[in-house]
Amino acid sequence: MAFDTIIRGGTVATASDTFACDIGIRDGRIAALGTQLGEAKEIVDARGKLVLPGGIDSHVHIAQPSGPGIVMADDFASATRSAAFGGNTMVLPFAMQQKGESLREVVTAYHKKADGHCYIDVSFHLIIADASDAVLGQELPALVHDGYTSFKVFMTYEGLALSDLEMLNVMSVARETGALVMVHAENYDAIRFLTDRLERAGKTAPRYHAASRPVPVEREATHRAISLAELIDVPVMIVHVSNGAAMEEIRRAQQRGLKVYGETCPQYLVLTEKDLEGLNMEGAKYVCSPPPRDAASQRACWQGLEQGVFSVFSSDHCPFRYDDPQGKLAPKGRTSFRWVPNGIPGVETRLPILFSEGVAKGRITLNRFVALSATNHARMYGLYPRKGTIAVGSDADLAIWDPQRKGTITQALMHGGSDYTPYEGIAVTGWPVSTMVRGRFVVRDGALVGREDAGAYVPRALSEMARPAHGSVSG
Numbered sequence: 146m147a148f149d150t151i152i153r154g155g156t157v158a159t160a161s162d163t164f165a166c167d168i169g170i171r172d173g174r175i176a177a178l179g180t181q182l183g184e185a186k187e188i189v190d191a192r193g194k195l196v197l198p199g200g201i202d203s204h205v206h207i208a209q210p211s212g213p214g215i216v217m218a219d220d221f222a223s224a225t226r227s228a229a230f231g232g233n234t235m236v237l238p239f240a241m242q243q244k245g246e247s248l249r250e251v252v253t254a255y256h257k258k259a260d261g262h263c264y265i266d267v268s269f270h271l272i273i274a275d276a277s278d279a280v281l282g283q284e285l286p287a288l289v290h291d292g293y294t295s296f297k298v299f300m301t302y303e304g305l306a307l308s309d310l311e312m313l314n315v316m317s318v319a320r321e322t323g324a325l326v327m328v329h330a331e332n333y334d335a336i337r338f339l340t341d342r343l344e345r346a347g348k349t350a351p352r353y354h355a356a357s358r359p360v361p362v363e364r365e366a367t368h369r370a371i372s373l374a375e376l377i378d379v380p381v382m383i384v385h386v387s388n389g390a391a392m393e394e395i396r397r398a399q400q401r402g403l404k405v406y407g408e409t410c411p412q413y414l415v416l417t418e419k420d421l422e423g424l425n426m427e428g429a430k431y432v433c434s435p436p437p438r439d440a441a442s443q444r445a446c447w448q449g450l451e452q453g454v455f456s457v458f459s460s461d462h463c464p465f466r467y468d469d470p471q472g473k474l475a476p477k478g479r480t481s482f483r484w485v486p487n488g489i490p491g492v493e494t495r496l497p498i499l500f501s502e503g504v505a506k507g508r509i510t511l512n513r514f515v516a517l518s519a520t521n522h523a524r525m526y527g528l529y530p531r532k533g534t535i536a537v538g539s540d541a542d543l544a545i546w547d548p549q550r551k552g553t554i555t556q557a558l559m560h561g562g563s564d565y566t567p568y569e570g571i572a573v574t575g576w577p578v579s580t581m582v583r584g585r586f587v588v589r590d591g592a593l594v595g596r597e598d599a600g601a602y603v604p605r606a607l608s609e610m611a612r613p614a615h616g617s618v619s620g
């Protein structure tokens with residue numbers, strides 16, 4: 146038998162082309178593209194469907210420590226199952242260091258949580274909270290060498306925020322090792338000042354979360370992160386950009402020839418700060434950072450996606466349950482927005498939202514959708530061309546989409562550990578009906594058929610974007 150599987154009759158799209166062809170799969174890889182490929186153990190009928198590279202969500206938080214009495218809603222099994230139903234074949238969660246911890250031990254602990262419990266493939270970014278000499282001088286270079294080739298730094302959050310000096314030291318290690326630095330850009334002191342002032346005025350409801358971190362807080366930090374990266378001459382990825390002012394900082398840097406990249410997320414396209422105004426504490430369901438903003442910010446984020454200022458579109462999936470003593474309203478008695486854990490679920494809805502609002506409504510092409518949802522993530526984070534495209538030799542990581550299917554996002558359709566979706570009630574056109582990882586279906590025609598131990602950990606090469614001289618994402 147020539148192939149294990151042939152996916153026949155679909156319309157295939159990559160980041161650059163759309164074409165009718167069959168896909169022959171052997172030993173988990175794409176072995177042939179063409180027509181009349183001959184025989185296979187199994188023929189999958191994809192007529193009337195789109196066959197796309199499986200989504201790669203390069204910004205998710207899974208089973209991350211989140212403070213006393215608070216438990217994240219997803220473990221690796223539920224997060225990767227939910228991701229598979231959302232058309233994803235790979236996720237990149239963070240292995241988060243806390244102050245005083247050995248980075249290597251943190252990585253080992255995350256592997257223990259993940260290994261054998263993933264429906265789809267995974268790889269880890271690092272979060273550097275303790276920029277000590279031992280971490281930066283020894284552990285970090287060794288981990289980059291071992292395939293953990295990107296790390297996130299925070300400019301805000303108690304216990305996580307790095308000083309400018311620490312950021313410069315981390316960036317220097319990235320420069321030496323070829324790793325990619327991801328930055329959470331918000332000004333910590335400004336947030337502390339505004340939060341204290343709001344609380345003193347009795348403004349503690351969830352909606353004041355947005356007021357505690359307005360656009361200048363993000364714009365200033367974005368500008369500063371870019372300036373620090375420019376000093377070191379190192380590429381940098383500004384993650385979860387929420388508004389036009391921060392986006393323009395990135396655009397200006399790109400126009401000056403700097404290797405500055407940007408990411409935005411669904412919450413900045415379809416939510417606004419009004420969503421935080423829910424009755425009682427319902428607004429807590431939308432508390433994430435940076436916060437959703439306004440209609441003008443949404444338009445700016447679309448521009449960033451259309452015009453190539455943003456090269457990746459990720460979920461920043463970071464789920465907490467709402468109706469749960471360990472969730473959004475924990476710990477009991479602390480009613481200020483200050484204590485609401487930051488983050489919302491989104492790994493399952495990221496691609497239906499981008500497809501429907503982007504492709505179906507004519508804002509972006511199908512090829513741009515593929516670039517933003519898969520290919521650019523693979524290039525940015527050292528996975529290309531094994532992941533993120535449909536080409537002979539690549540892993541057979543595929544999502545089969547019904548581009549006509551209409552539906553409404555609602556919690557009853559979700560497969561993760563959260564008890565709500567912030568995207569409840571959004572009507573969408575287009576839905577991923579089947580997801581295949583390395584030639585095996587995980588979700589088939591809307592039903593879970595994969596196994597909890599089928600996902601593999603994938604060590605990564607250096608980012609194409611951080612290598613000197615060549616490489617570019619699809620603008």
Ligand code: DUC
Pocket residue numbers: 206329432433434435461462463487488489
């Ligand atoms: N903000 C983050 O920085 N990370 C996770 C979720 C969030 O809202």
Ligand code: ZN
Pocket residue numbers: 329384385434
């Ligand atoms: Zn962040």
Ligand code: ZN
Pocket residue numbers: 204206461463
């Ligand atoms: Zn995040």
